[in-house]
Amino acid sequence: MSGSTPSAGGRPRQYLGTRTGRRLWLVFFLAPATVLFAVFITYPILSALAFSVYGWEGIGRRGFIGLHNFVRLFATYPYSGLLVNAFWHNVVVFVVTMLLQNVVALGLALLLARGPWGTRGYRVIFFLPVTLSLIIVGFLWALFLNPIFGIVNKLLISAGLSALARPWLGDPQTALLTLTLINAWRWLGFPTIVFLAGINAVPDEYVEAARIDGASEWAVTRHVIFPLLAPAVTIIVLLTFIGSFNWFELPYVVQGVSGGPNRSTDVLSLFFYRMAFGEVDTGLQDIGIGSAIAVLMFILLVTVSAVAAVFLRRREVELA
Amino acid sequence: MSRRWLVGLIALLLVVSLYPAGASGQGGVKLTFWSWRVEDKWAYDRMIRVFQQKNPGITVEFVPFKQTEYNTILSSALTAGKGPDIIHLRAYGGLETFTAPGFIAALDFETVPELKTFSRTILEGARGRKDGKIYGVPFASQTLVLYYNKKIFAQHNLAVPKTWDEFLGLMKTLKDKGVLPLANGGKDGWTLEVLSGVIAPNFYGGTAFFDAVTRGQTSFKDPTYTGALARLLELRPYMHPNFMGVDYATMQQLFISEQAAMFIGGSWEIGFFRAQNRNLDFDIFAAPPLRAGQTPWVSSFNDGNYGINAKTPSMEAALKFIRFTATREFGQMFTDLLAQNSAVPGVVIKDPVLKRVQELNRKATPYIMLVGFRWQAPTGSTLLQSALQAMMAGTKTPEQVGEEVTRGLSVWFDPFRGR
Numbered sequence: 001m002s003g004s005t006p007s008a009g010g011r012p013r014q015y016l017g018t019r020t021g022r023r024l025w026l027v028f029f030l031a032p033a034t035v036l037f038a039v040f041i042t043y044p045i046l047s048a049l050a051f052s053v054y055g056w057e058g059i060g061r062r063g064f065i066g067l068h069n070f071v072r073l074f075a076t077y078p079y080s081g082l083l084v085n086a087f088w089h090n091v092v093v094f095v096v097t098m099l100l101q102n103v104v105a106l107g108l109a110l111l112l113a114r115g116p117w118g119t120r121g122y123r124v125i126f127f128l129p130v131t132l133s134l135i136i137v138g139f140l141w142a143l144f145l146n147p148i149f150g151i152v153n154k155l156l157i158s159a160g161l162s163a164l165a166r167p168w169l170g171d172p173q174t175a176l177l178t179l180t181l182i183n184a185w186r187w188l189g190f191p192t193i194v195f196l197a198g199i200n201a202v203p204d205e206y207v208e209a210a211r212i213d214g215a216s217e218w219a220v221t222r223h224v225i226f227p228l229l230a231p232a233v234t235i236i237v238l239l240t241f242i243g244s245f246n247w248f249e250l251p252y253v254v255q256g257v258s259g260g261p262n263r264s265t266d267v268l269s270l271f272f273y274r275m276a277f278g279e280v281d282t283g284l285q286d287i288g289i290g291s292a293i294a295v296l297m298f299i300l301l302v303t304v305s306a307v308a309a310v311f312l313r314r315r316e317v318e319l320a
Numbered sequence: 321m322s323r324r325w326l327v328g329l330i331a332l333l334l335v336v337s338l339y340p341a342g343a344s345g346q347g348g349v350k351l352t353f354w355s356w357r358v359e360d361k362w363a364y365d366r367m368i369r370v371f372q373q374k375n376p377g378i379t380v381e382f383v384p385f386k387q388t389e390y391n392t393i394l395s396s397a398l399t400a401g402k403g404p405d406i407i408h409l410r411a412y413g414g415l416e417t418f419t420a421p422g423f424i425a426a427l428d429f430e431t432v433p434e435l436k437t438f439s440r441t442i443l444e445g446a447r448g449r450k451d452g453k454i455y456g457v458p459f460a461s462q463t464l465v466l467y468y469n470k471k472i473f474a475q476h477n478l479a480v481p482k483t484w485d486e487f488l489g490l491m492k493t494l495k496d497k498g499v500l501p502l503a504n505g506g507k508d509g510w511t512l513e514v515l516s517g518v519i520a521p522n523f524y525g526g527t528a529f530f531d532a533v534t535r536g537q538t539s540f541k542d543p544t545y546t547g548a549l550a551r552l553l554e555l556r557p558y559m560h561p562n563f564m565g566v567d568y569a570t571m572q573q574l575f576i577s578e579q580a581a582m583f584i585g586g587s588w589e590i591g592f593f594r595a596q597n598r599n600l601d602f603d604i605f606a607a608p609p610l611r612a613g614q615t616p617w618v619s620s621f622n623d624g625n626y627g628i629n630a631k632t633p634s635m636e637a638a639l640k641f642i643r644f645t646a647t648r649e650f651g652q653m654f655t656d657l658l659a660q661n662s663a664v665p666g667v668v669i670k671d672p673v674l675k676r677v678q679e680l681n682r683k684a685t686p687y688i689m690l691v692g693f694r695w696q697a698p699t700g701s702t703l704l705q706s707a708l709q710a711m712m713a714g715t716k717t718p719e720q721v722g723e724e725v726t727r728g729l730s731v732w733f734d735p736f737r738g739r
Contacts, residue, residue, distance in 0.1 A: 059418070
């Protein structure tokens with residue numbers, strides 16, 4: 001038995017060494033992922049594209065109408081206004097997330113990279129919310145921010161700051177910012193870890209060489225660490241962009257599908273969902289417009305991500 | 321010989337096993353019944369048992385889905401040519417989504433003679449707008465009312481107000497004594513639409529305005545309507561200072577836990593309030609009119625219908641079941657078990673609060689957006705709810721709300737175009 005094994009195993013190995021064999025193996029391993037991708041990603045995208053050029057009556061598909069759904073989306077009230085409103089909110093979410101979440105994450109990463117006491121503990125604490133389901137995060141914060149029973153307003157009142165207590169999620173002026181901050185709280189750990197890994201990857205010799213040349217702490221950070229951190233920044237900027245423009249779960253869980261109050265937390269994916277599937281009980285679906293929004297979102301994400309990737313890559317410095 | 325016996329035996333077995341389905345034509349039929357009423361399954365199972373006893377050979381299985389997913393599941397099934405035999409359907413525009421593409425079997429007074437006795441207003445919610453045909457048996461009517469906590473009212477020597485000013489005065493008294501007068505909030509837009517459905521009809525003149533606006537003789541920019549909306553602003557001082565953050569669940573909790581004296585909502589709450597706090601002593605009244613002596617309007621609507629899948633293979637059995645849901649026997653069970661106002665005429669109501677709902681219904685006006693303007697997207701409800709949030713938060717005036725709603729509806733409601 002044991003004597004026959006090498007020769008028996010030799011033949012397939014030899015066979016696999018050939019080009020066709022390698023290709024077959026590649027196909028074999030890639031097939032499951034390709035099939036899943038085709039069924040759950042490519043097919044829906046293509047069908048949304050197809051749906052967007054048809055007329056709809058309730059859930060029944062009617063004739064081909066070309067770009068009419070897009071014309072309705074861009075040129076008719078209230079859709080045009082809602083589209084701009086939702087898009088603008090996505091932009092706000094992106095900018096605020098970049099400024100608050102990612103800048104704070106960078107600061108934390110720089111602090112943690114120095115290895116203060118309890119670094120490991122802090123790393124775990126910062127990363128903990130990332131592991132929580134967004135549904136739980138949304139539900140928890142909705143409870144914390146409840147204007148009557150919630151802990152946030154109660155703490156403010158007991159601290160003598162009752163003037164600050166407000167309906168955080170119910171006031172059109174604070175709702176979007178509050179949601180973005182909840183989102184930042186949830187995600188903060190992720191860019192922190194990515195930046196930290198990037199900083200730790202900077203070879204010690206570079207930092208030491210700079211220090212010997214008399215560079216200040218800030219100069220080391222600015223001229224040695226930051227340039228070498230560019231790949232991490234590229235990834236975080238791209239992920240933040242995609243995350244901000246695909247933002248759905250948190251506003252959906254906390255504010256519901258209508259992007260309330262008065263569309264102040266409406267974003268593109270909520271707008272899409274409302275149009276494609278209808279608002280529970282009160283709003284009818286308009287699958288044509290819904291599909292048109294989906295197509296627009298897809299084009300926007302792919303184009304901007306591709307352009308940004310090329311642009312940001314160019315600024316990256318390779319480690320010698 | 322023995323082989324012939326065997327063949328004979330097998331043939332006999334085959335015939336016997338096929339008999340119930342093949343021979344009697346109506347026996348052995350199984351109907352599926354889809355619904356979004358997960359919490360009412362026990363009651364439907366009991367009502368179905370009564371039907372099955374009377375109609376041996378037909379079994380009905382009640383399959384409920386989560387409310388928020390029901391429409392999506394039903395849409396996908398029907399477009400794929402599948403779906404249940406009996407379908408729990410919404411009313412008005414929510415029904416039209418399914419009837420317009422031809423998924424639902426049309427009924428008439430010949431196939432379901434029981435429908436002749438139903439009130440015309442209720443039947444309106446079962447008709448397709450396109451063809452005017454009836455597509456289902458209405459199951460309940462809902463009415464929008466004001467709930468009040470009798471104990472709190474008694475503690476402060478308060479009586480049900482007869483005029484709008486008395487109502488405002490009563491709320492001021494409660495507020496001065498440290499009681500939150502109104503549980504209502506603004507975080508969920510639809511609760512504001514309900515609020516307007518309770519308060520506004522007395523000020524815009526109920527059905528006369530409804531008729532005029534649905535015929536396109538006026539629009540929501542009409543000062544009668546925007547003036548009625550402005551009355552909602554008078555309630556703001558008597559809601560929680562942070563009411564814009566108060567969602568539906570919190571509103572219910574405030575009233576159930578007796579932290580708020582009144583709750584403006586729909587008749588569907590009665591059963592829930594009872595179940596949540598058995599000691600809660602509550603009753604209802606209609607929003608008080610401007611002057612004493614006027615009978616107040618209440619908004620009411622057909623809550624939904626039972627319909628038949630146009631593609632069901634068991635049409636005969638399905639029709640039998642649908643006719644059963646239109647009988648007084650079914651209506652009585654429905655009302656007794658679920659504490660809701662059955663749409664079947666002649667049902668005797670035992671619940672005292674529900675009885676009062678029935679009394680108030682004598683001067684009912686259609687719940688304006690649901691009945692008149694939910695036929696196409698954007699619906700009047702979607703537009704109004706969002707705009708009312710802005711109005712209650714103080715960023716839009718009632719006139720702007722009227723303008724926004726009219727403009728949004730003009731997308732599909734031709735008479736508003738250019739207004």
